[in-house]
Amino acid sequence: MAKMIQKSTAFERIVHWLLALSCLALLLTGLGFLYKDSLGWLNTLFGGVHAARLVHNWGGIVFAVSLVLSLGTWVPECLKWSSDDSKWLGMAGGYLSKEKAKELPPQGKINAGQKIAGIMVFVSGILISVSGLIIWLATPTPVWVLIHNVCALIFSVIVPVHIYLATAANPGTFRIMTRGDVPLYWAKKKHPKWVKEIGA
Ligand code: HEM
Known part of the structure; x- marks a missing residue:
């Protein structure tokens, strides 16, 4: 049995699942409202337009609260930027070439791509x-509706890519969101600076 180390706490996992599930429900219902003619059927999955509206409004509250609760875990990590992160980005994380993947610079608890995705999630999430x-409770000007829709489109791109990278593209990563622990040899390969930092 491989030696394991903890990468996420129970609190972090609960908050992440609340964020993830509310975000997915918001994306599906929101796309149904935005593209009524072609994607309106998405709202029937939630019991019709009226029920979808309730899911969207109250799901938004769950999303906002879980977003705030996850800031403390991820923002400090996302802001730790070094020349290794710039090099990692320059090599596109090794995703475009198997040769480059062997020479990637060492990464911390999360890699440079995750840091950029994290910042985009937090800025567009807020x-x-x-x-x-404002759209729900006040009289919104068109600019607020535009901000809401542009951020929704940013999420529609980031979220499927994030889910793919955290599951099929990087076997072993999904476990961080279920059990919270990862094999030490895996962590040493993917996040050597973090392993050194925690002295594992
Ligand atoms: C439902 C499918 C999802 C899965 C399987 C998933 C998986 C993961 C995993 C495994 C991590 C930990 C990465 C690590 O510690 O190396 C993570 C982190 C994170 N997740 Fe998710 N996630 C999902 C949905 C979402 C959604 C919908 C959002 C956005 C609202 C999101 C936002 C984040 C953020 C901001 C982080 C921290 C930094 C990063 O890895 O980019 N996740 N996720």
């Missing part, structure tokens, strides 16, 4: 939550 509340 903007989409604030604009959503």
Whole structure:
């Protein structure tokens, strides 16, 4: 049995699942509202337009709260930027060439791509939550609706890519969101600076 080390706490996993499930429900219902003619059928999955509206509004509250609760875990990690991160980005994380993948610079708890995705999620997550509340509870000007829709489109691109990279593209990663632990040899290969930092 391989030696395991902990990469996420129970609190972090619960918050991430609340964020992920609410975000997916918001994306599906939101796309149904935005593209009524072609994607309106998505709302029938939630019991019709009226029920989908309730899921969207209250799901937005769950999303905003879980986003705020995850800031403390991820923002400090996302802001740790070094020349290794710039080099990793320059090599596109090794995803475009098997040769480059062997020479990747060492990464910390999360890699440079995750850091950029994280910042995009947090900035657009705050903007989409604030604009959503204004659309729901006040009289929104068109600019708030535009901000809400542009952020939704950013999420529609980032989220499927994130899910693919955290599952099929990188076997072993999904376990961080279920059990929370990873094999030490895996962590040493993918996140050597973090392993050194925690002295594992
Ligand atoms: C439902 C499918 C999802 C799966 C399987 C998944 C999986 C993961 C995993 C395994 C990590 C930990 C990465 C690590 O520690 O190396 C992670 C982190 C993260 N997830 Fe998800 N996630 C999902 C959905 C989402 C959604 C919908 C969002 C956005 C609202 C999101 C936002 C984040 C953020 C911001 C991080 C931290 C930094 C990063 O890895 O980019 N996740 N996710």
